[in-house]
């Protein structure tokens with residue numbers, strides 16, 4: 260592992276540029292930026308005083324070289340000869356990465372054949388397309404479509420809603436980046452590919468709504484996880500798990516917003532989204548006290564449990580209020596708000612960040628409920644400022660204090676999104692600067708010296724916990740792995756990482772699903788962050 264950590268893909272010309280150093284000799288105090296091909300020095304800089312950091316288990320210091328703006332390939336070399344990987348400076352350096360990271364969603368599509376023309380070596384026959392059985396009954400339901408969630412082939416509503424929302428926010432942040440030529444079958448149809456891809460998931464979500472009650476089934480999976488086979492070879496019965504309040508509320512939120520996003524693209528589709536959203540919302544307000552989802556007997560696939568559905572309900576009420584301008588939704592927003600505490604989280608379980616962002620960008624809410632709007636704004640901004648303070652105190656400039664959880668890379672990408680949102684709501688240069696540091700962390704400035712996206716940078720995962728990659732013996736490009744998890748939630752992590760500091764609890768091992776799996780909703784905030792940086 261190198262002692263000099265850089266963004267292995269590189270830095271845009273106008274961006275803040277820095278390296279983080281680990282365990283340098285005490286007298287190694289300066290560094291140079293040299294041209295990779297000629298070894299010519301273009302910049303000399305000093306290294307901050309090293310401090311012990313128990314979360315990384317290292318003595319960390321940093322060096323800035325923002326002044327280097329000339330496009331090219333470089334490396335960092337310290338006075339005593341420690342070298343970084345080669346990285347690039349330029350304004351187009353993330354273009355290929357973005358396409359790859361985005362196209363993973365296409366490659367995760369379920370229910371259709373992925374032809375070689377689009378999927379290359381990850382092409383496969385249609386999968387999971389016979390009707391599924393509704394748990395506890397003999398009733399069959401057509402729930403074909405949607406994205407495989409992750410390294411497994413389950414399809415889950417709460418995680419899908421997060422992924423779609425991130426795509427909408429990515430598109431909002433930088434529409435020019437997402438054209439109609441991103442190499443998916445819908446390319447060239449006149450609709451930005453990112454909205455085509457999101458719609459693939461939405462079309463599946465419709466099928467997951469119970470037409471009688473409006474409630475939304477939590478997930479469709481086998482009874483257990485399959486082996487490392489291609490998706491068309493998981494042929495056992497698919498089971499639709501029961502309706503949950505969190506799935507139903509997330510569905511209502513994303514469908515309500517979709518009715519606006521697709522309004523000028525396809526009015527019929529937009530109306531269908533709104534109708535489905537209202538029906539789901541009515542169901543969930545009636546069932547808001549129901550216990551959160553638990554795997555029913557005999558089903559052991561991903562659970563996505565969540566006992567508090569008020570953040571989801573608030574998010575749904577905000578989106579419905581924005582489209583319908585109906586004050587009855589505002590009543591629900593105000594009452595749900597009292598039961599939510601976290602406003603800087605964009606998870607599959609806590610969606611308070613989406614609720615806050617959508618509410619704080621509503622002129623109508625501001626006009627009609629100014630006191631509430633002002634209170635929410637200060638809750639949100641106070642929590643964002645705490646995040647920035649944490650990042651300022653952290654040697655890797657990320658908002659972390661002591662632990663790393665399953666999917667920590669998602670939280671780090673999410674934090675970048677939150678800072679973008681905060682800057683829109685209450686402009687502040689610190690938010691913009693610290694937003695980008697999250698991207699630098701993901702691309703290499705971290706305690707394990709990995710660029711956490713398969714196929715990108717100089718040192719990236721090659722054994723992701725991802726069934727198609729394992730079945731074919733090659734990592735699908737563009738996937739963000741989960742990253743450090745000091746909970747050591749799988750046997751391999753427990754065996755190989757027991758003595759590691761929290762930030763170093765990562766292993767590029769096929770069996771380490773708690774550190775090295777991939778998910779559509781881990782790629783999605785990275786797509787958004789790339790659109791923002």
Ligand code: G3I
Nearest residue numbers: 408409410411561562563662664665666746748772776778
């Ligand atoms: O909520 C607590 C928090 O209070 C605490 O501070 C933190 C410290 O570790 O833990 C938090 O709980 C964690 C929870 O996620 C919420 O972030 C649990 O420890 C952690 O085990 C749990 O991990 C989830 C994992 O499933 C197991 O349930 C991941 O977020 C989630 O991404 C992952 O999802 C799986 C699906 O089930 C199946 N498909 C693959 C997917 C990715 O591995």
Ligand code: 9MR
Nearest residue numbers: 409410411412484560561724770772776
């Ligand atoms: O492959 C599964 C992965 O997608 C899940 O995120 C993970 C946690 O639910 O479980 C994985 O499956 C493992 C199972 O939990 C335990 N036996 C080994 C399975 C595959 O390695």
Ligand code: ZN
Nearest residue numbers: 369370386387
């Ligand atoms: Zn499938």
